[in-house]
Amino acid sequence: MVVQLLLAGSLILMIAMPIVLAVLVCMRLRTRGCGRGVLVALSFVLGACGGGILTWNLVPSDWSMPFRTTLEASVNAEKYGHVIERAAESILTVVTFACVFCGILSGVTAAAGPKILARLRHG
Secondary structure (H helix, E strand, O other), X not given: OHHHHXXXXXXXXXXXXXXXXXXXXXXXXXXXXXXXXXXXXXXXXXXXXXXXXXXXHOOOOOOOOOHHHHHHXXXXXXXXOHHHHHHHHHHHHHHHXXXXXXXXXXXXXXXXXXXXXXXXXXO
């Protein structure tokens, strides 16, 4: 149950952040404000994409299905069988969590990085 809630929250976050980024960019173009928010949202989106790509490339080589087929196999036990469906679900869950983790890590770094560097410089 906890994993399902985390997965649902992760998917909502991965869908919402590009929308937030687009809204912040539009606001930035109109008012010349909220530049830091754009940086944090962009960092999240890029970090999530990078984390997902990296994690997908770490999937063992004995998993020969491409990403699109893995998505299909994760919801179609009749066509691929329950064993393949469960494996595809597990792989996609790990990739999703890696996306969100890397996105959050990138966003937090973008938000807190300049403050931490300033504190380190001024001792």
